[in-house]
Amino acid sequence: MPGPQASLLEQFPEYPELAADLARQRLTVGHALTMTLGTEWDELTIPCSDPRNSEIAMDRAVDRCRYVLERPIVEPPGLRWTYNGGATALLVSLIAKGTGRAVQDYARDVLFEPLGITVTEWERGSGGEAIAASGLRMTPRDLARIGVLVMKGGCWCGRQIVPEDWLAAALKPAASMPDGRHYGYHWYVGATPVGDADAGVRWERTVSAVGNGGQRLFLLPHLDLVVAATAGNYDAPDGWRPSTVVLRDVLLPA
Secondary structure, three states: OOOOEEEEEEHHOHHHHHOOOOOOOHHHHHHHOOOOOOOOOOOOOOOOOOOOHHHHHHHOOOOHHHHOOOOOOOOOOOOOOOOOHHHHHHHHHHHHHHHOOHHHHHHHHHHHHOOOOOOEOOOEOEEEEEEEOOOOOHHHHHOOOHHHHHHOEEEEEEEEEOOHHHHHHHHHOOOOOOOOOOOOOOOEEEEEEEEEOOOOEEEEEEEEEEEEEOOEEEEEHOOOEEEEEEOOOOOOOOOOOOHHHHHHHHOOOO
16 A cells, blocks of 8 residues: 555556646545545535435445545635545555555455454445444444554554554544544544543543544553444434443443
């Protein structure tokens, strides 16, 4: 896979007319990694039942990558974080281009099986490709295995599965979010309150992966703790609440 500084459009020579657009020539792989493409995209305020939802429109498009790359540019890339499942689709396409394999097969061989993850379900798009932004399902215990892998710097049972330097870069704050957290390379980096009002509250660094419906993977390095939660509160405004409350009000006080 090309590095974060590489030109994004150069990785997609099948779209020469897009690459000729001077504004799009500023796009890099790093902008996709940090979801700071600066293009028109909305999959959070428009319901998934509405075809105007950007992710739904992408998944229904004949060419998903073209759909993402040709979105109107609304601001300079790198300026603002906007949740964008299309960025994930582009990255998965780069992995497939670089390995010559479907991402679900590559992930199974180099990540899932080495971790002992044998049962997964990955929804497919109309063309048969994996829906990378939202289609992967696994058990909470298996999700926790990925968290342990990341917590240990990409090492599992003495074997280096993911390069340690890559994870260090991925977990480094790269873009500011409206709620005060930061975003790395598809990871949320923030803080979690630890303690109570009597003993005093302190804020500890937390890394997390966030999915629709309350899916959460929390990494708390200071406690050597990984917490995985799955839920089905899809598209609910407060779908985040159960898993976050369990972490904040039950696990951490204990």
